[in-house]
Amino acid sequence: MKVSIIGAGYVGVVLAAGLAELGHEITLVDIDNKKVEMINNKEAPIYEKGLQELLEKHVPTQIKATTDLKTAISNTELTFVCVGTPSRKEGLIHLEQVKGACLEIAITLLRKQAKHYMVLKSTVLPGTSEECIKIIEDVSRKKFPKDFSFAMNPEFLREGNAVHDFFNQDRIVIGSSDAEIVEKLKELYQDIKAPVLETNFKEAEMIKYTNNAFLATKISFINEIGNICKKLGIDTNVVAKGIGMDWRIGPHFLRSGIGFGGSCFPKDVSALIFRATETGYSPKILRAVFEVNEAQPKKVIELLDKKHNSLAGKNIAILGLAFKADTDDVRESPALQIIKELILEQANLHVYDPVAEEPVKKLFPTLNYAESAQEAIDNAEIVLLLTEWQEFTQLNYGDKLVIDGKNIFDSERVHLRPKNYEGVCW
Numbered sequence: 001m002k003v004s005i006i007g008a009g010y011v012g013v014v015l016a017a018g019l020a021e022l023g024h025e026i027t028l029v030d031i032d033n034k035k036v037e038m039i040n041n042k043e044a045p046i047y048e049k050g051l052q053e054l055l056e057k058h059v060p061t062q063i064k065a066t067t068d069l070k071t072a073i074s075n076t077e078l079t080f081v082c083v084g085t086p087s088r089k090e091g092l093i094h095l096e097q098v099k100g101a102c103l104e105i106a107i108t109l110l111r112k113q114a115k116h117y118m119v120l121k122s123t124v125l126p127g128t129s130e131e132c133i134k135i136i137e138d139v140s141r142k143k144f145p146k147d148f149s150f151a152m153n154p155e156f157l158r159e160g161n162a163v164h165d166f167f168n169q170d171r172i173v174i175g176s177s178d179a180e181i182v183e184k185l186k187e188l189y190q191d192i193k194a195p196v197l198e199t200n201f202k203e204a205e206m207i208k209y210t211n212n213a214f215l216a217t218k219i220s221f222i223n224e225i226g227n228i229c230k231k232l233g234i235d236t237n238v239v240a241k242g243i244g245m246d247w248r249i250g251p252h253f254l255r256s257g258i259g260f261g262g263s264c265f266p267k268d269v270s271a272l273i274f275r276a277t278e279t280g281y282s283p284k285i286l287r288a289v290f291e292v293n294e295a296q297p298k299k300v301i302e303l304l305d306k307k308h309n310s311l312a313g314k315n316i317a318i319l320g321l322a323f324k325a326d327t328d329d330v331r332e333s334p335a336l337q338i339i340k341e342l343i344l345e346q347a348n349l350h351v352y353d354p355v356a357e358e359p360v361k362k363l364f365p366t367l368n369y370a371e372s373a374q375e376a377i378d379n380a381e382i383v384l385l386l387t388e389w390q391e392f393t394q395l396n397y398g399d400k401l402v403i404d405g406k407n408i409f410d411s412e413r414v415h416l417r418p419k420n421y422e423g424v425c426w
């Protein structure tokens with residue numbers, strides 16, 4: 001199938017690579033010239049396992065990138081919208097990118113004769129798909145579902161495993177009131193062995209938010225248990241293992257630490273709180289999830305303050321900047337919050353991340369960026385582990401104080417723990 005994808009970010013570029021591997025012909029559109037150029041040069045614009053190889057294999061035969069949205073829409077039959085939906089301060093999400101993309105599609109549809117299929121993948125609050133349809137109908141003077149079709153197909157990938165997740169989806173959710181686009185999407189995804197859940201627009205939108213809210217809740221829950229366990233002198237990892245063996249709970253998302261970050265959980269939970277509050281309902285659990293999460297990075301500082309009267313002038317190594325391992329994404333990373341606090345305390349920071357330093361250099365240009373994790377350790381008296389990169393388990397920490405914020409040395413790796421080791425909440 002000839003498919004255009006608007007937005008070559010974490011979601012769009014992985015979707016392009018995955019669909020190309022399934023045999024489809026993809027035009028990837030972005031307003032960012034640099035990303036477009038990189039993709040056309042077979043260079044992955046983000047760090048994601050397996051992505052580079054797929055781009056090398058499929059550019060330019062099956063994947064082409066462009067800034068020309070109108071030509072991309074005109075020459076394809078189905079368009080995915082994968083643009084960003086960033087958070088506003090109070091929790092509401094910015095829909096400018098989504099609405100901007102809809103407007104451009106609508107203008108192009110004014111001159112397109114054939115029926116066009118449009119699929120929204122960006123995470124949007126319930127009701128947004130219907131707003132998008134209205135924009136397209138008003139501008140294009142075409143009618144849904146007769147002249148164009150629309151579906152909501154939320155994305156559930158995990159950054160760091162996104163390519164794997166594309167080919168191994170738990171389920172494919174397709175929300176629409178038009179059976180034709182549902183069949184089109186089933187055809188597009190036919191080689192992915194996953195159950196398809198057909199819903200209406202709002203249900204599909206709400207499934208995405210509920211999914212992320214539940215996972216975020218699981219993380220804050222185990223962090224709260226971890227905070228209690230630490231006070232009681234109990235190993236949280238063993239407790240997590242014990243409850244994870246109950247099939248009703250499951251072993252995943254039970255690693256305590258400095259809390260969740262990234263571009264999705266904080267944004268999506270706060271958007272859901274905001275939307276719920278607008279309806280007159282005050283969501284107590286979701287607010288508590290946020291509250292616990294905001295306090296977790298501070299646990300690192302509390303531990304440091306307990307051990308040292310002052311951090312001024314202390315050399316501290318920060319290992320890991322990305323919000324999780326195997327990604328270069330630092331959006332809402334707890335490491336950034338900890339760095340800010342330590343700068344306020346006038347500590348001398350030696351920073352290292354294997355792939356995520358570039359965006360942090362723009363935010364904190366004057367930190368000491370080490371060439372390697374070992375160099376950062378060697379220059380410091382205290383080491384903070386803030387991303388669970390595997391390589392951090394293989395280093396020589398000597399007898400320096402190591403505070404593990406990500407449970408890198410969990411129950412399975414107790415034997416590798418540095419001599420002077422402390423977990424944040426275990």
Ligand code: NAD
Binds near residue numbers: 011100121158
């Ligand atoms: P991103 O910020 O990495 O990428 C968005 C891209 O869209 C950018 O490259 C931007 O330049 C481009 N863009 C914006 N307006 C455009 C326009 N008018 N035309 C063409 N390109 C345009 O965002 P992301 O992380 O890929 O997320 C995209 C959406 O998917 C968001 O709604 C997000 O919440 C959701 N989502 C993200 C993830 C994830 O792990 N990153 C997972 C599931 C869902």
